[in-house]
Amino acid sequence: MSGPTGDTGHPGKGWSRRKVLERGALAGLMGGMLAAGSALAQKVADKIGGPTAPDPRSHSLEGAFQEHYQRMSPAEVKEAIGRIQREAKRRYGVDLNVETTPPQENVVFGYALNISKCKGVRKCVEACVKENNTSRDSQIQFIRVLEMDSGGLNLHQANQYYDAEEVPRQGKFYLPMQCMQCDNPPCVKACPVEATWAEPDGMVVVDYEWCIGCRYCMAACPYWARRFNWMDPTLPTEEITTDTHYLGNRPRRRGVVEKCTFCIQRTRKGRLPACLEACPTGARIFGNLLDPDSDIRYVLENKTVFRLKEDLGTQPKFWYFTD
């Protein structure tokens, strides 16, 4: 950062030993830079001329300039689905059915869970992983069952890592948690690019092709409901659920956030969520909150229900109750 040499009267001028040292250091640094540069060039070259064999990686550039889901024309949606299907074929060798079933009129979904019945066997977790094609290697699970100490509702004393073979244990109760599909979702507010939003029927969904992976929604969620694909998702071909929804269980790619959607691919077609069907104790109740004759309305009107962290004003559509 010195001025031009020669006219500043720099004291170092003419001190040959120091000059030699400086030149030596300079040469060394240049060598280091060359080494770093060539390592880099090698990496770039590998990337460009990379392997042509089936590529398990999820970060293809195809569709990099795809439009936001809510702004796509029907033709563009069709194109996007084509890309998703080709990628599923390439990565997993499966023929994927990707639907875009819209919300039904006068339907808002709600969920209720009977904690007197839940025994913590985690069948819901298993069913969810399979139904929603969540990555196996990175062990993404949308449902977490907390083993709680009886006599309180202190999440900080909960254990998520209990052994499901030994349940139910004395002095414990079980509290499954998943996305509460809040009516006032802090995650949706947080997203800088509107990649996540609440659908008219109540589900909070993610456009996996629009998410930039900043994870601000994960910081904003009070229920730890969101998961990030830290690595390329892995799925065993024979276990893939091929009936999928664009905003739901279709295979995702690395670097994006995903979450529970109340099984949008099932519930929009009148089926029940996979976690509910898998529950051996019948602890789970699901239905249309706007239908006065639904099971969920019966629970809300006839049982003592509560919601988690209600004081935060998030208005969850997931209730807990006891017998």
Added chain:
Amino acid sequence: MVIAFFVDGIRYGLKGNSLFWIWILGLTTVALLGVNSYMGQLENGLIVTGMSDQVSWGIYISNFTYLVGVAAAAVMLVIPAYVFSRDDIQHVVLIGEGVAVAAVTMAMLFVIADLGQPIRMWHMLPVIGRFNLPQSLLAWDVLVLSGYLFLNITIPMYMLYQRYQGKEPDWRIYFPGVMLSIFWAISIHTVTAFLFSSNIARPFWHTAVLGPRFLASAFCSGPALIILALQILERLTLLKVRQSIYDSLAVITTTALQITLFLIGVEFFTEFYASTEHTLSAQFLFFGLGGNNTLVPWIWTSIGLNTIAVVILTLHPLRRQRKLLNIALPMLIVGVWIDKGMGLIIPGFIPTTMGEVFQYEPTATEIQVSLGITAVGLLIFTLAAKIGIAIEMGVVNSAGREQGLTHR
């Protein structure tokens, strides 16, 4: 003329003795190593970092937060120079703006390094992208940081261009910009504080004092860095810095550090007087929680450094000794970096919103990428300061070009 201005500037920027080139090549090497590590991250995903679904932000966002503060602190030169018409400080305001440009660039690079899908950054562009305004504080932050970068490039550029032509800058042109940049500087750090304090999910961040705390810690660590930079530049370039500038900046640093420590004390009292479940994050930070003590030595180091620094700075006879000042400043720079970097971000995630206590430690990749971004920032500052000072001092000018003196 404009082209000549840039050509002359860049030409001057690329001239220097061996020491200069050792510095530039050294920084370039570190930057390239950072790029190399980042390529690995692109190749394998963010799995190569220490982050997890539990602790979903780490050292990248920590450094981002710290650097936004450093960038905002340039205003501590701009305000005295233009609001209180301090001619001596007007002389070095350029250096503050250079620090701001380097710091904002680094802050943005840290956010980009943290993205899972950096290729989709265009989603934040107007028209073709979708910006979640006015709801998302992160969208606001991108907006205000870009604006601040723009202001801190264009204003000095105009001043230097006038100087290059041997003209006086027209205050009717630069003064509105300077005023705007003052409010803008406050806004970038307030918005960055809101980014955290707006989270109802994270009690550790959800406190109104976070904004004031951010500004106070920015206005001590930023001017501290500027004092150190000025001393180095004074030695290596033609820049002359009057003692009065050091005195003013040192007083600003001192006051801001005192306020910072007071605010930390306020937080400490509120957290621990009546411990609730919301105290667990602070418990983790200061004393460890559930066997996880990762940040305990760090935060007490930070408090120790800041305490020693505040004693040296507060006592006039000590602060006025350049040697002691130069000991205190690096102490508080490191102290604040710990306190509002990892010391602020990580406890927000521990325990998680589900009550889980999880580990986070940055990996070699994260550290190399961080060092690389730091090197890029230093490169930007070095070149900006070198060229800026030369033009400001009249060494590089259009007259010199006409007379063929640029190659002297």
